[in-house]
Amino acid sequence: MEGKKTREEVEKSGMIDTWMRKHRLIYTGATKHPFILSIRDGTVDLEAFKTWLGQDYIFVRAFAPFVASVLIKAWKESDDSSDMEVILSSMASLNDEIAWFKSEAAKWGVQISEVVPQKANQDYCRFLESLMSPDVEYTVAITAFWAIEAVYQASFALCLEDGSKTPAELRETCRRWGNDGFGQYCNSLQKIANRRLGKTPDDVLTKAEVTLLRVLEYEVEFWNMSQGAA
Numbered sequence: 759m760e761g762k763k764t765r766e767e768v769e770k771s772g773m774i775d776t777w778m779r780k781h782r783l784i785y786t787g788a789t790k791h792p793f794i795l796s797i798r799d800g801t802v803d804l805e806a807f808k809t810w811l812g813q814d815y816i817f818v819r820a821f822a823p824f825v826a827s828v829l830i831k832a833w834k835e836s837d838d839s840s841d842m843e844v845i846l847s848s849m850a851s852l853n854d855e856i857a858w859f860k861s862e863a864a865k866w867g868v869q870i871s872e873v874v875p876q877k878a879n880q881d882y883c884r885f886l887e888s889l890m891s892p893d894v895e896y897t898v899a900i901t902a903f904w905a906i907e908a909v910y911q912a913s914f915a916l917c918l919e920d921g922s923k924t925p926a927e928l929r930e931t932c933r934r935w936g937n938d939g940f941g942q943y944c945n946s947l948q949k950i951a952n953r954r955l956g957k958t959p960d961d962v963l964t965k966a967e968v969t970l971l972r973v974l975e976y977e978v979e980f981w982n983m984s985q986g987a988a
C-alpha cells in the first residue's frame with residue numbers, strides 16, 4: 759500500500775523528483791509547450807522563432823547576473839566547495855551563449871539592439887532580479903537555477919529525439935540546450951539542489967517549492983509570448 763512518504767523517504771529519492779511528480783502538469787506545460795512541439799513537428803512559424811530569439815537574448819543578459827548572484831551565495835553559504843565549479847562553468851558558457859545569440863540574430867535578420875522586451879519577459883527578468891537579493895537563500899536560488907536550465911534542456915532535447923521533424927536550420931539551436939553535455943550539467947545542478955533541499959528547514963523548503971512553481975509558470979508565459987499570445 760502506498761501511503762504519504764515521510765520527509766526522510768522523500769530526501770532519499772530527492773526532493774526534485776518528488777516535486778516533478780507532484781507538479782507534473784505545469785512541468786509538462788513548460789517542457790512540451792505548443793511552440794516546442796511546433797519545432798519538433800516541423801510546423802513552427804519562423805516569425806515566432808525570431809520573436810523567441812530576440813526576447814531570449816534579452817532574458818539571457820538578465821540571467822547572467824542572476825547566475826553571478828547564485829555564485830556569490832554558493833561562496834557564502836554552500837557546504838560543498840565543488841558547487842562553485844558547476845556555477846562557474848555555467849557563467850563561462852553564458853559568455854559563449856550571448857555571442858551565439860548575436861550571430862544567430864544576424865543570420866535571421868533580427869536587429870538585436872532594437873528588440874524591446876515584452877511584458878512576459880520583463881516580468882520574468884524582474885522575478886530573476888528579486889531572487890538576486892541577499893535575503894534569498896542559496897537553496898531557493900539554486901532550485902530556481904536548476905529549473906530554468908532544466909526546462910530548456912528537456913524542451914530542446916524533445917526536438918532532437920528520433921522521429922522529430924525539426925527543420926534543419928533550427929537543429930543547431932536545439933542542440934545548444936538539448937545536447938548530452940547540457941543534460942549532464944543540469945543533472946549536476948539537480949544534485950546540488952537535492953542535497954541542499956534534503957537538509958533545509960521546512961520554511962525554506964516551502965519557499966523553494968513556490969519558487970520552482972513560479973519559474974515553471976514564467977517559462978510557460980515566455981513560450982506563449984514567442985507565439986504572440988497575450
Ligand SMILES: Cc1ncc(CN)c(N)n1
Binds near residue numbers: 817821906910
Ligand atoms: C526563458 C529562458 N529560460 C531558460 C533559458 C536557459 N538558460 C533561457 N535561455 N531562456
